Amino acid sequence: MTGALWAVIRRDLLLALRQRGDVLNVLLFFVVVITMLPLGVGPEMGTLRLIGAGWVWVAALLASIVSLARLFAQDYADGALEQLMLSGQPATAIVVGKILAHWLVTGAPITLAAIPIAVMFDLGFERAATLVAALALGTPALSLIGAIGAALTLGLRGGGVLVTLLVLPLTAPVLIFGAAAVEATAGGLSPAPDFLFLGGLSLGAAALAPWAIATALRISLE
């Protein structure tokens, strides 16, 4: 079972490497959405400092949704998903492998990209560190919850819009606590409670989502 898990992670990372354009596009999307903020609200540094971190979270949320198209759609179209489900390995192990690989090529780069962006918005060290830590804790939940939507809408016409409508409301808690962590730091409070919520959301999603995703994939394959 762990052998299958590693095999899936390895394969998906190798595929991401071969299709690095797609992976970079998600990161580029994230950065472009963020650079829209000063254009929209004006380059006033005080304002940007105030709403910058929240905006980074919104952009991370959107980027994670955009990246969901990569998760199962190709495997579904070329039949690899059938083979994965018939491999005699636990479907949850395969799902966990795919999501881990997906997080490594989307959630992790987004978390790292937040460092220069925090500098751009002049968040200062403390708030920047809180933002990056919150992203590291929260993006796994985004990948896990998003994957449920991706699995449910697999093979549907107009699935792209539907997945957005399905997933965005479900990820609201991640957004709320992620932005609240940075706000707490700015107000001189400890971000620990928000970190605990974010970590709890990610762990809860890690416990429940793979089972839901495996079931949804089976239904989509019918």
Add this chain to the structure above:
Amino acid sequence: MLRASDLECVRGDRCLFRGIDLELAPGQCLHIAGDNGAGKTSLLRIVAGLLMPTRGSVQWKGRDIARAREEFGADLAFVGHLNGSKDDLTVLENVRFEAALRGAEAGEDAALDALDCMGLLDFADLAVRQLSQGQRRRVALARLCHPVPAALWILDEPFNALDARTVATLNRLIEARLAGGGMVLLTAHQMIPLPAATRRIELQFRAAQ
């Protein structure tokens, strides 16, 4: 031992088939024939556990496959309409991934042997997207060439797009698998010289009621 009883499949408002019973013992081959749209692929997908029958059940070694997915999957090699190989990986990477996924010893030698068996040795390091349709089919069929072959093969139109030599190779593989106590369930349109002991089930096309 594979046993399916009283299978019924309804897609949309059309009943594809009803009351199908199948039994496959070691060494037996079952050929499912029928017109386009008669439900051959649906029947194979039901037996493989990819599709839930509207009624009836499929049992492998006496257990319902919906309850023993992992045991059944470990004994199964499935070649469907879709090849299931990744376009951006090389032929060798694809074959090695499948072996690793199934927990087999993913040694390069075993993978190269499988490729040799399907005549793909010269293409081992080419990406699958560079191959022709028939060669891609051979990459999918290479999963039948493993040193420890699966007990049950479910093959949906395995002869499609293959050249004459590969058709002969596949036939030899099927015969060897049957001789080794394996079971093969397949659909085929062309008049392929299947092993003599092959039984045949004909599905009739049913129009919507």
